[in-house]
Amino acid sequence: MSLRDGAVPGLPVETELPERVGVLVLGAGLAGCAALLAAAEAGRYALLLEKTGEIGGSTVKSAGLSAFAGTDEQAEQGIADSVDLMRKDLLEVGKGRNDPALVDLYCEHQLDAHRWLKGHGVRYGEIHAASGQSAPRSHPADTTRMLELLLKAAGELGARIMCDAPAARLLHDGSRVTGVRLADGREVRADAVVLATGGFSMNPELLAAFAPQMEHALRQGGDGNEGDGLKMAMALGAGLRDTPYIKGTYGHYYTEHPDEDGTGVLAVYKGAIAVNREGRRFVDESKNYKEIGDAALAQPGVTTWQVFDARTMAQANDEVPIYGFGGRERAGMLLKADTIAALEAAIGLPEGSLRRTVAEYNAAIEQGRPDPFGRARLSGGVGRPAPIDRPPFYAHPSGTVVLATYCGLTVDTRMRVLDWWGDPIGRLYAAGEITGGFHGAGYMTGTSIGKSGVFGRLAGRNAAAEESELQW
Ligand SMILES: Cc1cc2nc3c(=O)[nH]c(=O)nc-3n(C[C@H](O)[C@H](O)[C@H](O)COP(=O)(O)OP(=O)(O)OC[C@H]3O[C@@H](n4cnc5c(N)ncnc54)[C@H](O)[C@@H]3O)c2cc1C
Structure with missing residues (x-):
């Protein structure tokens, strides 16, 4: 105004x-x-x-x-x-x-x-x-x-x-x-x-x-x-x-964009993993978005990606800004591919890195093994991690933003x-x-x-x- x-x-x-x-x-x-x-x-x-x-x-x-x-x-x-x-x-x-x-x-x-x-x-x-x-x-x-x-x-x-x-x-x-x-x-x-x-x-x-x-x-x-x-x-x-x-908030689009309303998205709370530019996970993604923000800032190059599949996309809700993945896809803010290998290439991650990370993540869930970062839920005490295996696959380039x-x-x-x-x-x-x-x-x-x-x-x-x- x-x-x-x-x-x-x-x-x-x-x-x-x-x-x-x-x-x-x-x-x-x-x-x-x-x-x-x-x-x-x-x-x-x-x-x-x-x-x-x-x-x-x-x-x-x-x-x-x-x-x-x-x-x-x-x-x-x-x-x-x-x-x-x-x-x-x-x-x-x-x-x-x-x-x-x-x-x-x-x-x-x-x-x-x-x-x-x-x-x-x-x-x-x-x-x-x-x-x-x-x-x-x-x-x-x-x-x-x-x-x-x-x-x-x-x-x-x-x-x-x-x-x-x-x-x-x-x-x-x-x-x-x-x-x-x-x-x-x-x-x-x-x-x-x-x-x-x-x-x-x-x-x-x-x-x-x-x-x-x-x-x-x-x-x-x-x-x-x-x-x-x-x-x-x-x-x-x-x-x-x-x-x-002073803390930053995770999930903000990695650069200025007219459709970034400031709050970012947290696909991690609906099943995404967060990976760094080496294609590796770096945090328990169910943590508070401020703690994920700190962890993301410690990653090489600072920009990270929230990687998810159709299962997470099905939970998109444009009414709740942090779950507005659908709107972000329409705004061209997501990378999208039919295979993890193609997504890895689209992001520009080292060859094989994202494939290995997703395969290990999925195997641990399927075999009931503890997550190496301690992720047992999706957000706080709610939701259970599911394998990332339903195409298409998506990546949201995500950074940490100081909002307050x-x-x-x-x-x-x-x-x-x-x-x-x-x-x-x-x-x-x-x-x-x-x-x-x-x-x-x-x-x-x-x-x-x-x-x-x-x-x-x-x-x-x-x-x-x-x-x-x-x-x-
Ligand atoms: C994208 C985003 C999302 C957020 N979402 C939430 C949320 O959902 N819930 C929540 O609790 N918090 C949220 N926050 C934080 C919250 O918005 C702020 O902490 C809060 O609005 C601060 O209110 P305020 O009145 O103290 O300051 P502000 O609203 O920032 O107002 C301060 C004003 O002071 C003026 N000013 C500065 N210097 C001078 C000067 N020398 N002389 C005269 N005027 C001056 C500024 O121009 C400004 O207009 C969010 C912040 C951002 C950026």
């Missing part, structure tokens, strides 16, 4: 930068839009500055899945889930490295935030299970529509948004943040500032600093997601959490940014992908969008509770 060409009528766009506002929000993804609306609902004059000419950041490029537990939608689909089960899953997936206070905060507020979003008109589709969830809790929504609804509601309460307004520095008077300087030198004062500038998946320099293992990974995210807010807060001494745990950075500023349960000593930096709040501490060492699908909505709302509300110097 583009604000510049007026494609979205009714959004509260501002062109003149005011001198002073109540709550100043930076970044127009879900965290920023939720914060803006919450601040406006609390009765404060709120302004959102967006760096680029368009709203949405990574939020509108995402698959739109939010992790919520105990919802009406789950009940309607007969899904048994609970907040306690989600808390247990979050701590397990995070390998105990997450801040339990933030996990508790999410668990405490997620259902309320979900209802709040629905109250503003957001609608969720069919729920399905995904990585790290012991009950299906990925709630899909149209995130572009979601932001549009939140912004319009905020506008009705007097809030405003300015695009092409990149914040460059936080202003600080020695005890608190007092406003922001834009890249063009203009300044705006505020009673409180909320950083919602997203992650740094589009900044190779920061990725090299925090995640050198991602040097050869593909990158995807909002064009403006270069870690500006992170740098601005670090300049004031902000602490960081979870930086060692899952780490960032240290915050407390009021979403106040903390310095390295654990003290709040006065009147500075943060929410969304810019924050660390919630995910810990692993990532449950749906918790990036989830935390942007849940914590963005809390950040806006708490920032609005700061004492005001503004009459309006």
Whole structure:
């Protein structure tokens, strides 16, 4: 969606930068839009500055899945889930490295935030299970529509948004943040500032600093997601959490392609094997797609192939992006052949290599021998591996992509940014992908969008509770 060409009528766009506002929000993804609306609902004059000419950041490029537990939608689909089960899953997936206070905060507020979003008109589709969830809790929504609804509601309460307004520095008077300087030198004062500038998946320099293992990974995210807010807060001494745990996602088409929607495909979860350029397997393909992503990055040349047969193709489902193999075949993104030998040649693998790998794989399954990589299931605890023997055969060139950075500023349960000593930096709040501490060492699908909505709302509300110097 583009604000510049007026494609979205009714959004509260501002062109003149005011001198002073109540709550100043930076970044127009879900965290920023939720914060803006919450601040406006609390009765404060709120302004959102967006760096680029368009709203949405990574939020509108995402698959739109939010992790919520105990919802009406789950009940309607007969899904048994609970907040306690989600808390247990979050701590397990995070390998105990997450801040339990933030996990508790999410668990405490997620259902309320979900209802709040629905109250503003957001609608969720069919729920399905995904990585790290012991009950299906990925709630899909149209995130572009979601932001549009939140912004319009905020506008009705007097809030405003300015695009092409990149914040460059936080202003600080020695005890608190007092406003922001834009890249063009203009300044705006505020009673409180909320950083919602997203992650740094589009900044190779920061990725090299925090995640050198991602040097050869593909990158995807909002064009403006270069870690500006992170740098601005670090300049004031902000602490960081979870930086060692940046992961990429496996299954992305190996190069840019107009039909690559960003999420890739995971034919491995329906029976494919993953092979490297030597034609060898390199991982237990039933693992979490982040772990497969790490393993793929360690392979020579980085590009790998998901190899499968007609049995897997029969399970294609264009409604679920990661199983959209059919769509990818139509888009010309798959290599296809009647024999494994021909597929091997089409990929350009060493002669005999793929034939040997597939023959060994099939023989182990048929003879009931343990898989050398420990693969016993297809995905998590579900599905059994089957031989790859039904023509035609397919290969999807697959790489690892950094979609989000899952780490960032240290915050407390009021979403106040903390310095390295654990003290709040006065009147500075943060929410969304810019924050660390919630995910810990692993990532449950749906918790990036989830935390942007849940914590963005809390950040806006708490920032609005700061004492005001503004009459309006
Ligand atoms: C392809 C893809 C699929 C994904 N799928 C999912 C999914 O299904 N579920 C899930 O939970 N997560 C998913 N994610 C991750 C998720 O989308 C993000 O983590 C989340 O949307 C981040 O929201 P945010 O509001 O923090 O940041 P963003 O939505 O990225 O918004 C940040 C905004 O801040 C702006 N900005 C940056 N710097 C400045 C500055 N200096 N001044 C002003 N503005 C600035 C940016 O331009 C951007 O508009 C996916 C990501 C991608 C790329």
